[in-house]
Amino acid sequence: MHVLVVGAGAFGGWTALHLRRSGARVTLIDAWGAGNSRASSGGETRVIRNIYGGDPDYIQWVARSFTLWQQFGQHIYHRTGALWMFPGDETYAKKSIPLIKSQIDKLTIADTTRRFPQVDFTGINNVYFEQEAGYLLARRGCAAVQETFVGEGGEFKLEAIAAPANIAAAAKRADAVVFACGPWLGKLFPEVIGDNVAPSRQEVFFFGTPPGDRSFIDFPVWVDFSERIFYGVPGNESRGFKVAYDTRGERVDPTTLQRVASSEGLERARQKLAQRFPSLANAPLLESRVCQYENSPDGNFIIDRHPEASNVYLVGGGSGHGYKLGPALGEYVASVVLGKRPLMERFRLTASRKLQAPKTQMEHA
Ligand SMILES: Cc1cc2nc3c(=O)[nH]c(=O)nc-3n(C[C@H](O)[C@H](O)[C@H](O)COP(=O)(O)OP(=O)(O)OC[C@H]3O[C@@H](n4cnc5c(N)ncnc54)[C@H](O)[C@@H]3O)c2cc1C
Numbered sequence: 001m002h003v004l005v006v007g008a009g010a011f012g013g014w015t016a017l018h019l020r021r022s023g024a025r026v027t028l029i030d031a032w033g034a035g036n037s038r039a040s041s042g043g044e045t046r047v048i049r050n051i052y053g054g055d056p057d058y059i060q061w062v063a064r065s066f067t068l069w070q071q072f073g074q075h076i077y078h079r080t081g082a083l084w085m086f087p088g089d090e091t092y093a094k095k096s097i098p099l100i101k102s103q104i105d106k107l108t109i110a111d112t113t114r115r116f117p118q119v120d121f122t123g124i125n126n127v128y129f130e131q132e133a134g135y136l137l138a139r140r141g142c143a144a145v146q147e148t149f150v151g152e153g154g155e156f157k158l159e160a161i162a163a164p165a166n167i168a169a170a171a172k173r174a175d176a177v178v179f180a181c182g183p184w185l186g187k188l189f190p191e192v193i194g195d196n197v198a199p200s201r202q203e204v205f206f207f208g209t210p211p212g213d214r215s216f217i218d219f220p221v222w223v224d225f226s227e228r229i230f231y232g233v234p235g236n237e238s239r240g241f242k243v244a245y246d247t248r249g250e251r252v253d254p255t256t257l258q259r260v261a262s263s264e265g266l267e268r269a270r271q272k273l274a275q276r277f278p279s280l281a282n283a284p285l286l287e288s289r290v291c292q293y294e295n296s297p298d299g300n301f302i303i304d305r306h307p308e309a310s311n312v313y314l315v316g317g318g319s320g321h322g323y324k325l326g327p328a329l330g331e332y333v334a335s336v337v338l339g340k341r342p343l344m345e346r347f348r349l350t351a352s353r354k355l356q357a358p359k360t361q362m363e364h365a
Pocket of ligand 1: 006007008009010011012013029030031032033035036038039040041042045046047159160161162163180181182184188202203204244291292293294315316317318319320321322323324325
């Protein structure tokens with residue numbers, strides 16, 4: 001069986017690798033290369049965490065992804081733990097704990113303050129520490145998956161499918177075709193996907209820590225689950241202390257977007273730094289990135305067949321939380337394409353899922 005996979009991001013790359021490992025002949029193509037700067041899988045780091053609002057499917061896929069990232073090796077997964085801070089409602093964590101096998105500790109504010117003197121916990125009432133969580137090197141991970149895929153006999157080509165995709169022509173290119181085109185999926189398939197994958201502008205800032213100081217390097221991934229969710233990652237291959245704002249920004253075009261961060265975004269990130277990490281209040285900005293989420297209407301992934309071509313699959317809608325799940329999603333999509341598993345109803349783009357109000361990354365489930 002020959003399978004063509006379009007898109008070498010976290011979703012397409014892992015799908016191609018699993019297909020190859022299952023014995024298929026696989027061609028992976030990408031318009032700009034694996035983990036390129038326009039792709040949603042580009043940039044330095046992504047959080048990997050088990051706490052998932054009590055959603056059993058995602059929690060199971062995260063568990064499987066932890067295993068597959070660890071087996072994959074190549075220093076992509078970095079275990080730092082995750083510090084979850086809740087000023088109010090902690091349901092998102094509480095509902096997950098009974099479903100998670102790895103260790104989650106509920107900490108008292110006194111313990112947490114002793115353990116993390118870098119953090120000002122004012123206003124925080126509940127803290128959880130998730131042991132297995134950490135971060136993944138994002139663009140490096142995509143490149144490593146692509147190189148491994150090629151090393152195991154897969155074929156990679158730099159090639160772009162013109163938008164809108166000619167479905168009849170695409171369907172003839174291989175026995176099965178998987179479009180894993182991230183934020184471009186709606187543009188490629190305006191009739192079938194259209195606005196149901198809406199790319200939103202997201203800004204990420206990297207702040208400089210003091211010289212020779214490890215206190216913000218030997219530090220966990222953190223999530224401040226306040227009314228507006230912020231999160232961050234330490235270290236980042238020495239690029240600084242990452243601060244990101246999870247709320248969806250304006251709608252953007254991932255091809256033409258000018259990726260210059262806004263002064264409002266920087267100010268917002270600085271305010272969060274000053275509030276939560278006071279010693280970094282005046283830290284210099286080292287770098288910034290403008291990326292995009294590829295939001296589905298309900299924040300859940302989209303994995304479905306094209307209604308006019310049963311050998312064509314549409315895979316995307318990572319909605320700001322897809323990277324970590326690339327290994328498990330790819331394994332599942334490969335098994336669907338090879339006829340070993342049915343499509344999961346919850347990920348199909350059924351009429352009832354289309355164009356409801358999007359939620360935020362952490363709140364989707
Ligand atoms: C700022 C930010 C922070 C995030 N934080 C997290 C996090 O902490 N944890 C987490 O798990 N997830 C996170 N995410 C989400 C996650 O990164 C994405 O959901 C995931 O990377 C999506 O992968 P993808 O393969 O679907 O899309 P992409 O990575 O965009 O890959 C699609 C690929 O398709 C290619 N392509 C598109 N059109 C064509 C065409 N016509 N022909 C050929 N090739 C084409 C593109 O070049 C691209 O490489 C974050 C995303 C952003 C932007």
